[in-house]
Amino acid sequence: MDIKVNVRELDGQRPVSVVDLNGEIDVYTSPKVKETIMGLIDSGHYALVINLENVRYIDSTGLGVLIGGLKRVREHSGAVNLVCTNPQIKKIFDITGLVKIFGIYDTEAQACENL
Amino acid sequence: MREPLTPVTVSDGTGLVELRIPSKAEWVGVARLAVAGIASRLQFSIEDIEDLKLAVAEACTNCIQHAAGGDSVAITCRIFPDKIIVRVADTGFGVSAAELAPKRLGEPSVGGLGVFLIRSLMDDVEYELDPHAGTTLTMTKFLRT
Numbered sequence: 001m002d003i004k005v006n007v008r009e010l011d012g013q014r015p016v017s018v019v020d021l022n023g024e025i026d027v028y029t030s031p032k033v034k035e036t037i038m039g040l041i042d043s044g045h046y047a048l049v050i051n052l053e054n055v056r057y058i059d060s061t062g063l064g065v066l067i068g069g070l071k072r073v074r075e076h077s078g079a080v081n082l083v084c085t086n087p088q089i090k091k092i093f094d095i096t097g098l099v100k101i102f103g104i105y106d107t108e109a110q111a112c113e114n115l
Numbered sequence: 116m117r118e119p120l121t122p123v124t125v126s127d128g129t130g131l132v133e134l135r136i137p138s139k140a141e142w143v144g145v146a147r148l149a150v151a152g153i154a155s156r157l158q159f160s161i162e163d164i165e166d167l168k169l170a171v172a173e174a175c176t177n178c179i180q181h182a183a184g185g186d187s188v189a190i191t192c193r194i195f196p197d198k199i200i201v202r203v204a205d206t207g208f209g210v211s212a213a214e215l216a217p218k219r220l221g222e223p224s225v226g227g228l229g230v231f232l233i234r235s236l237m238d239d240v241e242y243e244l245d246p247h248a249g250t251t252l253t254m255t256k257f258l259r260t
Binding site for chain 1: 143162231
C-alpha cells in the first residue's frame with residue numbers, strides 16, 4: 001500500500017505539468033500526493049494533468065486532494081484534467097458527481113488537448 | 116519486552132470475524148484488505164468487493180480522523196448466507212451528527228465525501244452515536260444472486 005508520484009513537464013503551446021500516480025491513494029498516502037500537487041501550484045503551475053492510469057484504489061481523502069488542487073488552480077484561471085480508464089475508479093467519480101467537475105479522459109493526449 | 120499481538124479471532128461456526136487495528140492511517144489498508152478477503156470467500160462479485168473495501172476504509176478513516184481520544188478501531192464482520200454485516204467502532208468521542216447527515220452533492224467540497232460514499236456503496240447503513248463510548252457504524256451488503 002504505497003503511492004509513487006512522478007512529475008513531468010510538457011512543453012507545448014501551453015506548458016502542462018503531468019502528475020503520474022502509481023499505487024493506492026488513501027488516508028495514508030494522500031498527503032504525499034497533496035504535497036506534490038500543492039507544490040506545483042505554489043510554484044506557478046496552473047495547467048495540470050493528473051494521470052490515474054496506474055492507480056488501483058482511491059478513497060475520499062484522495063478525492064479531497066484532487067478537489068483541493070482544482071479549487072487552487074481555478075483561483076489562477078487554471079485547470080485540472082484527469083486520465084482514468086479504471087471502471088471502479090470512474091464509478092467513484094460518477095457517484096460523487098465529480099465527473100461534472102473534472103475533465104476525465106481515456107488518454108493523456110486527450111487530457112492535455114482539452115485543458 | 117515485546118508488546119502482545121492484537122488478537123484476531125476467526126470463528127467460521129458463528130460466522131464472525133473480528134479485527135482490531137491501531138487508530139493510525141497506515142492501518143486502514145490492512146482493514147480494507149482483510150474485509151476484501153472475507154468478501155471474496157463469500158463469493159461477492161469483484162465490483163461488490165471493491166464497494167466493501169472502500170466503505171470499510173471510509174469508516175475506518177472517519178474513526179481515525181474524527182474520533183479524538185480513541186486508540187483503536189474495531190472491525191467486526193458477521194457473515195450470513197445472503198449478506199455480510201460489517202460493524203466499525205471507535206473508542207473516541209465520536210463524530211458529530213452533522214458530519215454523518217446525508218449530503219447533497221453540488222459544489223465541490225474537500226470533506227464529507229466519505230459518509231456519502233458509504234451510504235452510496237452499501238445496502239444499509241446505521242450509526243450509533245455515543246459521546247462517551249464513541250461511534251459505531253453498522254453497514255450491510257447483500258450477496259447478489
